[in-house]
Amino acid sequence: MSFQQKITLKNLYQYFLIAVKGKETEFTSGSIRKAIFMLSIPMILEMMMESIFAIVDIAYVSQVSVNAVATIGLTESVVTLVYAIAIGLSMAATAVVARRIGEKDEKGASQAAAQAIFLGIMVAVIIGVIGLVYSKEILSLMGGSSDLIAEGYGYTKLLIGGNITIVLLFLINAIFRGAGDASIAMWTLILSNGLNIILDPIFIFGWGPVPEFGVMGAAIATNIGRGSAVIFQLYILFRGGSRIRLYTSNLVLRLKIMLNLIRVSMGGIAQFLIGTSSWVFLMRLMAEFGSEALAGYTIAIRVMMFTFMPAWGMSNAAATLVGQNLGAKKPDRAEKSVWITGKYNAIFMFCISLVYLVFAEGIVRLFTDVPTVIENGALCLQVVAAGYVFYAYGMVVTQAFNGAGDTRTPTKINFIAFWLIQLPFAYLVSLYLNWGVLGVFLAITLAEVLLSVLAVIWFRKGYWKQTVV
Secondary structure: OOHHHHHHHHHHHHHHHHHHHOOOOOOOOOOHHHHHHHHHHHHHHHHHHHHHHHHHHHHHHOOOOHHHHHHHHHHHHHHHHHOHHHHHHHHHHHHHHHHHHHOOOHHHHHHHHHHHHHHHHHHHHHHHHHHHHOHHHHHHHOOOOHHHHHHHHHHHHHHHHOOHHHHHHHHHHHHHHHOOOHHHHHHHHHHHHHHHHHHHHHHHHHOOOOOOOOOHHHHHHHHHHHHHHHHHHHHHHHHOOOOOOOOHHHOOOOHHHHHHHHHHHHHHHHHHHHHHHHHHHHHHHHHOOOHHHHHHHHHHHHHHHHHHHHHHHHHHHHHHHHHHHHHOOOHHHHHHHHHHHHHHHHHHHHHHHHHHHHHHHHHHHOOOOOHHHHHHHHHHHHHHHOOHHHHHHHHHHHHHHHHOOOOHHHHHHHHHHHHHHHHHHHHHHHHHOOOOHHHHHHHHHHHHHHHHHHHHHHHHHOHHHHOOO
């Protein structure tokens, strides 16, 4: 190894420490690659922690029963649907906060953050009431069998009923990311998921004085872990450990700012509703093939989230860079940031796809020994991984649109890819052509490839550079 290589590796290590500690806050000047690195590292670590929890959670629950795993799959598909408003709001919060930070208007960024939190609380209360009252009906509507509902409705009731912890956790982290404080978002999620991992077996299996709750214990652990992280977030916001600081004067409704957030978030809400409603449809379609097929699909999705989350971390970095650089009147730098980030993401996703294509069965076997579950899970991993390289660019470009505040373009793309192509294809091929679960998996890959191609084509037109937020 040459001296120059040693210096390079040493610099990378130093940059890594700076990124994790959050000491770098200027992303509108200097090296673009360094800016991507500084933002991506904490965001990747943050998302990896989330995906590690998803893997550990399903590993614990798979020891309870096949129905328990299927319950999580059905519940989470509904949870992502009802969270559409909160996710759309998070997109708006990131875009508006990043733009204000790029304009050097930290007071405006703090005011936008406060209004976003108010909206998040209102949304969470509505969703929580629905979850507490209609948990059994939700599982029944999703095609759950009577024994599955009897075993799993407690999980659904607590997870959706206590959704305010999840909504605020991700919303406030979106605010931190928009401000460029990615390291704070990372440490928050490490706290949340670290607690979840510790508490999961205690409440699921019953350790010490804690009784055994089964699959419902996973929801209890989630609420405690994420609730603790939200308290930590609020402490940071009011204490002043971030570029965004809230004061008591921020705790008032500001109609103009709130309406602007709602306007920007509407595209994000529609965007996420389209994607998640197609997800719900696919989960409902998988239920037609039995609990074991559904469990295999759920395990495969959790495993894929392990790699999607780091990729989303890089994509979130692109969103922040686009928002801040547009605020600083540097649209060319914003665009260049997206292409460089997309290239890095494609390299990462290509390597992961090779692992899934070769070792799919062995990976699923780590979570279950039921042959049918293993077969379905492995097939899902292999088919979906075939489109990973395309999707690597798709997720970066989509987040770049959102970071610019142009949430309408990804909405149109999602509508074409998911509703016009994915859903009809999955239904016709899996049921009418009798391809079974393979038809569903092929539909996922086809839609993601199409989404990525359309996103790149529209991004090159450059209209997103004129978006006002």
